[in-house]
Amino acid sequence: MEGLPTSHPEVYQKFSEGFHVIRRSDRYWAGLSTDLVIEQVLMRSMKTSGGLTHGRGMDEIQRLVWTLSLPSCAEIKFTMQELAGIRYGTSDQHQEATSARKERDVRDTWKLVAFLQTYDPFTEDPSIHSISSGVTGDKKVNVDKANSIGETIIASMVGKNVHEYTFKRKDQAITLGSKVSLSKDEAVETDPQLLFQRLCVLSTNEPSLSSSKNIPV
Structure with missing residues (x-):
């Protein structure tokens, strides 16, 4: 696409004039890309009643x-x-520009801001840990090196037969969720601040401070 102005100048001229957009009506927001029209119009009509996939062959x-x-x-x-x-x-007003949608976006934004204020993702802790649950990953979690792991896997495929190549378990990006397990003999590291916050939330419904100490977190 970067070389389109020189390789196909006539196509680039049409694209610049807006001919890559399909309009099924005269509405201001009615412009759709060609691939989106194929998916939402043509493919949908093929798979609904009267389409090719319903007994026609x-x-x-x-x-x-x-x-x-x-x-x-x-x-x-x-x-x-x-x-x-x-x-x-339908009206010319875009559904994303309605007052109700704007109010909802503002509420969602403040929810995100409140979450980031409570669970700061920019701490100086070098370990990999979940922001929401506080579970800390061990040295086996290497999802932060997914790019280099993928390059290593691709390099190992060079010169190999596709039918004989097998992926090794050690050459994979291990996420925090795939290695979190509870064991009786092994302690799971959890953020103490998160435990304190859970205790504070649950203790609001308890009549006294002494009874709130028995709440499991």
């Missing part, structure tokens, strides 16, 4: 007849809407 002649009949079906649909006096229409 997927042979070449059936696909050809179904595709070429789409313009005629659209004309029939539009004529039936005019006959019945029914017209589908």
Whole structure:
């Protein structure tokens, strides 16, 4: 795409003029990319009632007849809407610009801000730990080196037969969630601040401080 202005200047000119966008109506926000239209319009019509996947078959002649009949079906649909006096229409206002959506976005933003104030992800602790649960990962957790691990795996594939190559368990990115397990003989490291916060939240419903000491965290 970076070399499109020199390799295909006529295509680049059309793209610059907005011809890569498909508009099915005259609304201001009605512009859709070509791949999105194929997915939401063409593929959806193929998989709904009357489409190719509902008993018609997927042979070449059936696909050809179904595709070429789409313009005629659209004309029939539009004529039936005019006959019945029914017209589908929406306002020019984008759904993301409504006042209700703006208020919801503000509430969600403040929730995120409150969470980051409680669970600061920019601490000086060098260990890998979960921000929400406080569980700390051991030296086996190496998901932060996923890029170098992937390059090592790709380098080991060079010159190997694809049918004979096997992935080794040691050459994988281990996440914090895949290695968290509870054991009777092994202690799990947990953030003490998180335990204190849980205790404070649960103790608000207890009648006295002495009874709140028995709350399991």
